Amino acid sequence: MSLLKLTSVEAGYGASQVLFGIDFQINEGEVVTLLGRNGMGKSTTIKTICGLLKPRRGSVRFNGAEVAGMATERISRMGIGLVPEGRRIFPNLTVYENLVAFARPGKWTLEHAYKLFPVLEKRKDNMGFQLSGGEQQMLAIARALLTNARLLLIDEATEGLAPLIRQEIWRCLHEVKKEGQSILVIDKYVQNLIDLADRHYFIENGRIGWTGSSEQLSEQPEIWERYLGV
Numbered sequence: 001m002s003l004l005k006l007t008s009v010e011a012g013y014g015a016s017q018v019l020f021g022i023d024f025q026i027n028e029g030e031v032v033t034l035l036g037r038n039g040m041g042k043s044t045t046i047k048t049i050c051g052l053l054k055p056r057r058g059s060v061r062f063n064g065a066e067v068a069g070m071a072t073e074r075i076s077r078m079g080i081g082l083v084p085e086g087r088r089i090f091p092n093l094t095v096y097e098n099l100v101a102f103a104r105p106g107k108w109t110l111e112h113a114y115k116l117f118p119v120l121e122k123r124k125d126n127m128g129f130q131l132s133g134g135e136q137q138m139l140a141i142a143r144a145l146l147t148n149a150r151l152l153l154i155d156e157a158t159e160g161l162a163p164l165i166r167q168e169i170w171r172c173l174h175e176v177k178k179e180g181q182s183i184l185v186i187d188k189y190v191q192n193l194i195d196l197a198d199r200h201y202f203i204e205n206g207r208i209g210w211t212g213s214s215e216q217l218s219e220q221p222e223i224w225e226r227y228l229g230v
């Protein structure tokens, strides 16, 4: 059984439909990506999975249960954790307070998170707003890990970061993967995603256009060109 399975999902905003029948699945322990040009529906798919947007049609099954249309809070308690685009950390709470705000018991503990991101331990008494962009991103990832979600959704974690900081984020995601964490990643750096993930889905105009393994994707650069080229 898949951990997450979307079948014929349609969604949109008011009169504009964005998703026209999305089908994909993630198995336990897999790292899967959603790729596509700007505006193709990646973030909309993530919002639909975590309940921020109600699908108009189709099914979203998590761990065997239908979650389409459920409240965000309930979906989160069922085990889907979001690292949102733009990080959304609490600027006026300390790093420590941010980390424990939504923490739930499980294998991801505060100590474990500090081991993965030593800078967060050094900065634990600093306020969120005092952190650099890279540190804020690490905090957003660590905060989501501490919810002990079975599935993490990570939307554009490397956006707006300098190359060296991006490398640090990729390194951390590799560590998280090694722990067996299931992750859905949205990002634009295909080579880094091929190195990190097991499988990929390319989205175009609200539909999945291509899916395959990292090996298949690295052998077919024309796929990148077709779905990501301008």
Ligand SMILES: Nc1ncnc2c1ncn2[C@@H]1O[C@H](COP(=O)(O)OP(=O)(O)OP(=O)(O)O)[C@@H](O)[C@H]1O
Residues within 6 Å of the ligand: 013, 016, 018, 036, 037, 038, 039, 040, 041, 042, 043, 044, 045
């Ligand atoms: N809150 C909203 N209200 C109305 N339209 C929206 C809203 N959010 C997104 N859209 C529109 O939905 C379409 C898909 O947006 P979405 O954010 O899912 O794209 P994306 O693939 O994640 O790309 P990006 O990298 O630009 O975020 C776009 O045309 C966008 O303008």
